[in-house]
Amino acid sequence: MRKVKSGSAGAVLMAVLMLAGCAPDGDADGADDKTGFAEDATVGVLLPEEEDGDIGQARDTGELFAEALEGAGFTADVQFQNPSPKADERGQIEDMIDSGAKVLIIADVHIGRSVDVLNDARDDGVIIIAYERLNPWGTIADYGVAVDHFEVGESQAKALLEGLAEKYPEQSTYTVELFSGVPSDDDDTTMFEGAMSILQPKIDDGTLVVVSGEVSRKETDTESWRENSITRMDALLQGPYQSxxxxxxxxxxDLHAQAVIESVSAHGREVPVVVGQGSAPDAVSSIVSGVQYATTYTDERDLVDMAITMVEQLQGGEKVTVVPSRPETEQFIDFPTNLLAPVLATHENAAEVYADDPDLAPLTQP
Known part of the structure; x- marks a missing residue:
């Protein structure tokens, strides 16, 4: 079978899975009794329509899955979940199963509505792969594929420290503020914990000074992304950072990052070292221009590639190859999971990082 080509800047890595459910030789034992099925078997993929209105990203991912699965010889059944509270993802999953799907790849934040259907499907030999969001799944899935959000947070924190030392070489201490995102988003929580594993010791030894005193997850939560980020940044500049x-x-x-930069600029203040995540086009342009300091990048093509490789191994009756993850990430995973490591992008390496990305590469050109 032909394997979908990996498209990132070559630095994307598979870190992977908790040791439980992982064989000593790095092979996962999660669904061995279900492996081995027809080369043209149906593989169902259920992706969420993005609730923030950015449905283009989900559609692009769907196209990647359809192309990759068909290129590997499988029959692709790619569907999109309506974000409405009354969405019938349960019915969509049942339709995929009824159509003979041997594997279901599901990115679903409302998985609780379909637990019984998925458990019945597993009992009947269907293999469940959780895609991107792992926390809601518990032990329902057989395998998982996701970005290593803990490492994303670590990468952000390291970039912040590097940027501070670079921008303020004469200083030994630095004032910083922390934004941790949406309280209900488990990925945001994982990223924040990853970042604080690096930053908290620097706060404790006085290298970093959080003037507002807001350092906990609850104190730094920022709902609604852009609007509330601007509001909170405005309040900080008019309060503890007035002088x-x-x-x-x-x-x-990166939406938070651009909001912070907008607020600071509107107050006539020097733009601080701002580190975002996600490689949004506006942020990439800002980094190339030397305004935003850094962001992280994970190529969706590599995440899809990891999922397809997993399906191919299962189809062939092989064990899914995994590499034990670090203890810091094991706490967030309940089943064998391949994790995609982030790549840090700054002004210095942006052209290299995005060289193979057809949408972002042009933004790095003079």
Whole structure:
């Protein structure tokens, strides 16, 4: 079978899975009794329509899955979940199963509505792969594929420290503020924990000074992304930072990053070292221009590639190859999971990082 080509800047890595459910030789034992099925078997993929209105990303991922599965010889059944509270993802899953799907790849934040259907499907030999969001699944899935959000947070924190040292070489201490994203988003929580594993020791030893005193997940939660990020940043600049310089800001994604930069600029203040996540086009342009300091990048093509490789191994009756993850990430995983490591993008390496991305590469050109 032909394997879908990996499209990222070559630095994307598979970190992977908790040791429980993993054989000593790095092979997962999760669904061995279900492996081995027809080369042209149906593989169902259920992706969410993005609730923030950015349905284009989900559609692009769907196209990647359809192309990759068909290129590997499988029959692809790609569907999109309506974000409405009354969405019938349960019915969509049942339709995929009734059509003979041997594997279901599901990115679903409302999986609780379909637990019984999925458990029945597993009992009947259908293999369940959780895609991207792992926390809602518990032990329902057989395997998982996701971005290593803990490492994303670590990468952000390291970039913040590097940026501060680079921008303020004469200083030994720096003022910073933290934004941790949406309280209900488990990925945001995982990223924040990853970042704080690096930053908290620096706060404790006085290298970093959070002037507002807001350092906990609850204190730094920022709902509704852009609008509330601007509001919170405005309040910080008009309050604790009215007569104090702000050196750096850590945010959970690039929409927050651009909101912080907008607020700071509107107040006539120098833009601090801002580290985002996600490689949004506006952020990439800002990094290339030397305004936003850094962001992280994970190529969706590599995430899809990891899922297809898993399906191919299962189809061939092989064990799914995994590499034990670090203890820091094991706590977030309940089943064998391949994790995609992020790549850090700054002004210095943006052209290299995005060289193979058809949408972002042009933004790095002069």
């Amino acid at each position: 104090v310089s702000l050196d750096g800001v850590l945010v959970p994604n």
